[in-house]
Amino acid sequence: MQVGTAHSDPNPNHVYFNSRGIWATYVIFIFITHFIVLSIPFISMALAWTLTCQIHNVITYFWLHWEKGAPFEPLDQGESRTLTHWEQLDDGVQFTANKKFLLVVPIVIFLLTTFYTRYDQIHFLVNALSLVLLAIVPKLPQLYRVRIFGINKW
Template sequence: MGDVTADEFDNRNVAFLNGKGFWVFYIATILVFRYLLFAIPILHWRHCAWTVVHQIHTAVTFLLFHWNKGSPVAEDQGVYDEETFWEQIDRGTQYTTNRKFLTILPVIVFLLASYESGWNVDLVVANTISLAIILIAKSPYMHRVRILGINKD
């Protein structure tokens, strides 16, 4: 038997994205996190709770989707060792429904954060920088690109 390639079997590492209810779960997780932040009785920062959600969401998704490589599934036999989670989604096909959803969600959180802050310039700038970082990482022209060789191995 020859070498196993990524196209010969479904990648169980990202298969859950196609499952029923994943999108609802993902949105619900963000909303629950936002609610928990609102429930914290620190009155002077309630106007920027969505900004906190946006910043944390950006950091977590960047690390989990665009930094971590490989698959924890043993049956993959190292086929995905050089690919990030984002690169594994839908076998690397661009502009799929999953990728569109995972791209538009940070934009929506950005808009909620900017609106809630009353379009405070400092917060909008911080949110815009975070949004730019995550959208650039999700761009098709960044597929398998490692800037300055960072995270190449």
């Protein structure tokens, strides 16, 4: 018997993103990060947007595609131990509203960054590589439960 578990889901790690207001909270955290970066002296608007894009892509990569298991004790008998957060989200179903949202947000940030950097080639290249390698490719259904070169297998 599990004392203190008020849910019937064996792994609540994949359903919390369905909570009310979580999408708005996520976007608010992105803007807070941008305003913190923008408040640093001697950082231009272009560099602030590039740093916001990079910070977002790196943090979400580690949060969604690197960390495995659950931050609490799930009741799934260790099934989630080898799955990343992205693989657990929405019980592994592809193309749900949550997964589409988490795919579109980095693209929108990239487009905003491209606009505010005035289409500078260096900023564009850095942000495009980050977008593709950290935010889009790991979310593809072809990479579901795939560990490239065995990295992060265990």
